[in-house]
Amino acid sequence: MKNAQQMINDIKNLLGIELSEDKPNETVEAVELATAKLENGAVIEAEAMSEGNDVFIVTDDEKVPLPDGTYTLESSEVLVAKDGKIVSIGEEKEEASAEVEAETDLEEEKKEDMRYATKEELAEVKKLVEEIKKMVEEKKEKMSKQEEENAELKEQLSEAAAKPIVHKPESKTELKKLLNINTQKNSTYSRVLANLEKFKN
DSSP, rough: OOOHHHHHHHHHHHOOOOOOGOTOOOOOOOOOOOEEEESSEEEHHHHHHTTTTTTEOOOSSSEOOOOSSSBBBTTTEEEEETTTTEEEEEEOOOHHHHHHHHHHHHHHHHHHHSSSOHHHHHHHHHHHHHHHHHHHHHHHHHHHHHHHHHHHHHHHEEEEEEOOOOOOOOOOOHHHHTOOOOOTTTTTHHHHHHHHHHHHO
């Protein structure tokens, strides 16, 4: 019987697997990561500070992917990150900041313009208000007509309720005529009634 080490070696040979233990001459290369500091003092780390590399914020416990956004490094370079990767890195461009200032100026002007309404806008609003007034008046007219109809119905129902209901039973003779009952002593009907009377007693 073979020993355990020989069996493992045979299995490795069959599968074509070679473990790193078997090759002591190979050395593992250590990857050095580039680090940088942001303006706020946070430390970031990437394989290389270039586009397309993963970038992380280094904390005491772990490394967290850098959230999407634009960051300024202590070296005054601007780093743009998206999905934990460096999208771009470079010097801050004055043109970009000038464009941003121009955009903010335009936005402020638009806000100022929006504070005051033009004559056309006022006329349009006035027209809409008139249309709404007409619609409200039409609704009021419909409501008043509906209320009048409801009042008439209430009166009709109250009149019907005011008339008392009188019980007017049929007299026995009229009932006998309606049922065509023969009051003779020897009729079938009189015999049935007589037998019923016997059972009641």
